[in-house]
Amino acid sequence: MASSNAPKRPATILDIAAEAKVSKSTVSLVLQGSDLIRDETAARVLEAAQKLGYVYNRGAAELRGKSSKTIGVVINDLMNPFFAEVLVGLERRLVDTGYTVFMAHTSENLERQDRVLQTMREHGAAGIALCPVLGSPASLPQTIRAWGIPLVVMVRPLGGGTYDFAGSDDTEGVKLATRHLVGAGHRRIAFLGGRPGPIFDRRVQGYRDGLREAALAFDKRLVFASNPTRKDAYERLGDILAVEPRVTAAVCYNDVVAFGALAALGERGLRAGSDFAVMGFDNVLDSAHSNPPLSTIDVRPSELGEHAAQVLLARIEDPSGPSRHYLAEPCLVQRVSG
Amino acid sequence: MASSNAPKRPATILDIAAEAKVSKSTVSLVLQGSDLIRDETAARVLEAAQKLGYVYNRGAAELRGKSSKTIGVVINDLMNPFFAEVLVGLERRLVDTGYTVFMAHTSENLERQDRVLQTMREHGAAGIALCPVLGSPASLPQTIRAWGIPLVVMVRPLGGGTYDFAGSDDTEGVKLATRHLVGAGHRRIAFLGGRPGPIFDRRVQGYRDGLREAALAFDKRLVFASNPTRKDAYERLGDILAVEPRVTAAVCYNDVVAFGALAALGERGLRAGSDFAVMGFDNVLDSAHSNPPLSTIDVRPSELGEHAAQVLLARIEDPSGPSRHYLAEPCLVQRVSG
DNA sequence: CTGAAAGCGCTTACAG
DNA sequence: CTGAAAGCGCTTACAG
Numbered sequence: 001m002a003s004s005n006a007p008k009r010p011a012t013i014l015d016i017a018a019e020a021k022v023s024k025s026t027v028s029l030v031l032q033g034s035d036l037i038r039d040e041t042a043a044r045v046l047e048a049a050q051k052l053g054y055v056y057n058r059g060a061a062e063l064r065g066k067s068s069k070t071i072g073v074v075i076n077d078l079m080n081p082f083f084a085e086v087l088v089g090l091e092r093r094l095v096d097t098g099y100t101v102f103m104a105h106t107s108e109n110l111e112r113q114d115r116v117l118q119t120m121r122e123h124g125a126a127g128i129a130l131c132p133v134l135g136s137p138a139s140l141p142q143t144i145r146a147w148g149i150p151l152v153v154m155v156r157p158l159g160g161g162t163y164d165f166a167g168s169d170d171t172e173g174v175k176l177a178t179r180h181l182v183g184a185g186h187r188r189i190a191f192l193g194g195r196p197g198p199i200f201d202r203r204v205q206g207y208r209d210g211l212r213e214a215a216l217a218f219d220k221r222l223v224f225a226s227n228p229t230r231k232d233a234y235e236r237l238g239d240i241l242a243v244e245p246r247v248t249a250a251v252c253y254n255d256v257v258a259f260g261a262l263a264a265l266g267e268r269g270l271r272a273g274s275d276f277a278v279m280g281f282d283n284v285l286d287s288a289h290s291n292p293p294l295s296t297i298d299v300r301p302s303e304l305g306e307h308a309a310q311v312l313l314a315r316i317e318d319p320s321g322p323s324r325h326y327l328a329e330p331c332l333v334q335r336v337s338g
Numbered sequence: 339m340a341s342s343n344a345p346k347r348p349a350t351i352l353d354i355a356a357e358a359k360v361s362k363s364t365v366s367l368v369l370q371g372s373d374l375i376r377d378e379t380a381a382r383v384l385e386a387a388q389k390l391g392y393v394y395n396r397g398a399a400e401l402r403g404k405s406s407k408t409i410g411v412v413i414n415d416l417m418n419p420f421f422a423e424v425l426v427g428l429e430r431r432l433v434d435t436g437y438t439v440f441m442a443h444t445s446e447n448l449e450r451q452d453r454v455l456q457t458m459r460e461h462g463a464a465g466i467a468l469c470p471v472l473g474s475p476a477s478l479p480q481t482i483r484a485w486g487i488p489l490v491v492m493v494r495p496l497g498g499g500t501y502d503f504a505g506s507d508d509t510e511g512v513k514l515a516t517r518h519l520v521g522a523g524h525r526r527i528a529f530l531g532g533r534p535g536p537i538f539d540r541r542v543q544g545y546r547d548g549l550r551e552a553a554l555a556f557d558k559r560l561v562f563a564s565n566p567t568r569k570d571a572y573e574r575l576g577d578i579l580a581v582e583p584r585v586t587a588a589v590c591y592n593d594v595v596a597f598g599a600l601a602a603l604g605e606r607g608l609r610a611g612s613d614f615a616v617m618g619f620d621n622v623l624d625s626a627h628s629n630p631p632l633s634t635i636d637v638r639p640s641e642l643g644e645h646a647a648q649v650l651l652a653r654i655e656d657p658s659g660p661s662r663h664y665l666a667e668p669c670l671v672q673r674v675s676g
Numbered sequence: 677c678t679g680a681a682a683g684c685g686c687t688t689a690c691a692g
Numbered sequence: 693c694t695g696a697a698a699g700c701g702c703t704t705a706c707a708g
Contacts, residue, residue: 379694
């Protein structure tokens with residue numbers, strides 16, 4: 001952080017060249033760490049740069065070099081800790097490889113998503129990692145590919161077309177959760193939370209699969225959609241308890257929904273686990289210390305982010321290769337809620 | 339999102355100029371929305387741009403224009419929903435005014451913070467919003483000012499020196515929480531969680547103030563530090579219960595810590611609120627639907643983010659004005675935990 | 677191993 | 693109201 005002293009006119013490579021008595025190409029080369037320059041010369045250049053308080057101008061470098069070391073990531077719901085964990089994993093992996101990440105939050109708003117994507121394009125992003133908002137057009141990956149920008153779609157698949165993707169096996173995961181509840185003796189199990197869309201459909205499918213496996217009938221009155229927020233899930237579980245008193249367990253759309261369910265249960269003096277079972281999905285960090293600790297499906301969110309970064313980096317390396325996918329294999333982690 | 343068709347060589351203003359039969363200066367002007375250009379001409383230019391699938395190159399514009407419309411924000415702990423909410427508020431306000439935000443996460447790591455700050459500098463950020471990591475040097479604001487980059491420090495004050503700041507009144511907030519507990523009849527109240535540092539010290543001060551107000555003795559064995567995570571707070575409350583059985587209430591460093599406390603209580607079959615009181619701090623969205631709902635000190639996190647943006651924007655407008663501060667006035671919100 | 681030259685895509689005085 | 697020209701700070705062939 002040591003800045004000698006704020007120069008009036010910021011120093012450029014030309015100033016360094018003058019100071020070090022070399023040409024500016026030489027300066028540029030040593031700044032890039034090229035080994036074309038003799039060590040002694042390089043040392044002199046670096047010293048001059050230091051002395052002048054030189055700051056590398058990445059903008060100029062990118063303009064000329066055509067390269068760009070920035071990656072845009074767009075997140076649809078940062079309020080959900082799952083996405084925050086994905087983001088942290090992604091970012092860690094990316095900055096370790098010298099990229100700088102450029103984040104934007106869409107709040108599940110399609111128009112906003114279009115805007116931020118456009119901005120990233122104008123900034124010449126080297127790649128984009130996207131958690132698409134609900135209702136994104138299936139053609140979005142092709143559109144971005146047409147822009148010539150490498151893309152990885154995260155978490156929420158977009159119908160049709162091929163594109164790089166990092167997410168989890170939703171159907172299998174929820175099947176695991178359902179099977180677990182059935183194994184514990186539950187017979188009337190609700191599916192709670194989430195809004196219809198690609199993830200929701202896959203997870204409900206897992207729920208149906210789990211039920212069928214045990215020869216239990218699927219009753220669509222037992223799937224209760226809601227916004228995937230604590231508040232809405234909390235209210236929805238209240239409905240279930242009132243309307244379907246024979247339900248003894250719920251597999252939840254995700255951990256946030258499950259947390260809402262825990263709150264609704266607690267309010268009624270019900271103990272999650274013994275009085276009513278609830279299963280989450282994601283295994284967000286918080287789920288290990290909720291009240292009570294949440295039984296859930298682990299998809300290792302921050303690892304998922306790292307894999308997404310990996311996939312994107314691979315695509316940047318090889319723009320035309322076949323599409324790559326990372327699907328986290330879900331694992332059941334049993335704690336006390338179910 | 340309608341891109342006509344991917345051009346081989348991306349179109350530049352020069353191509354547009356040729357297509358529209360004007361000079362490139364004219365194109366530049368209409369792209370900037372200048373009213374120096376006749377409407378008819380402007381329309382022709384825009385049409386040509388559209389036709390050629392033109393994409394504005396912000397990098398080039400910033401290099402030449404010296405302006406930069408990007409703001410860097412560095413967050414120390416995204417895993418804490420408080421910061422996520424602050425970030426969302428900040429980002430919303432910023433993109434509404436045409437800035438693009440550039441996020442980096444430091445994981446409370448000083449070295450990483452230095453790195454990302456440096457990167458933002460090299461990218462020519464128009465401003466920086468910083469939640470400093472614990473242990474940041476007090477001189478950091480001056481350093482960044484010497485770089486010529488407008489700065490707003492968020493949440494965690496840095497000792498000494500003047501700089502723009504957006505945060506909350508920590509001492510007053512915790513005093514409110516403590517007073518509330520005292521009013522409810524508690525006499526042995528612990529302070530739980532957090533690591534020594536500027537925020538911690540201020541909050542413990544509020545705890546002492548609240549105690550003194552009621553003529554209760556401050557007992558330093560009743561302040562239990564911990565990492566501000568659910569897990570550590572959970573474990574720490576276990577310690578308290580074992581070592582100080584006469585403690586009947588805890589004012590927590592923040593909501594995350596309080597959530598950990600709720601988990602520890604629940605595990606022991608204790609009901610937060612009636613068996614043991616816990617007060618949070620922040621009023622994170624989740625606190626309204628925890629189990630049980632958390633009584634806490636509201637500092638309106640996302641509003642805090644918006645105000646931070648405001649302060650930064652004002653500083654960008656007026657680089658040399660006196661320093662600005664936003665201190666959220668804390669309000670007690672009583673739910674069930676205390 | 678190093679230098680001279682061209683140019684990335686834009687903006688901004690300066691003329692007219 | 694529009695055009696010709698210079699230049700932002702860098703990188704990259706091309707020579708030597």
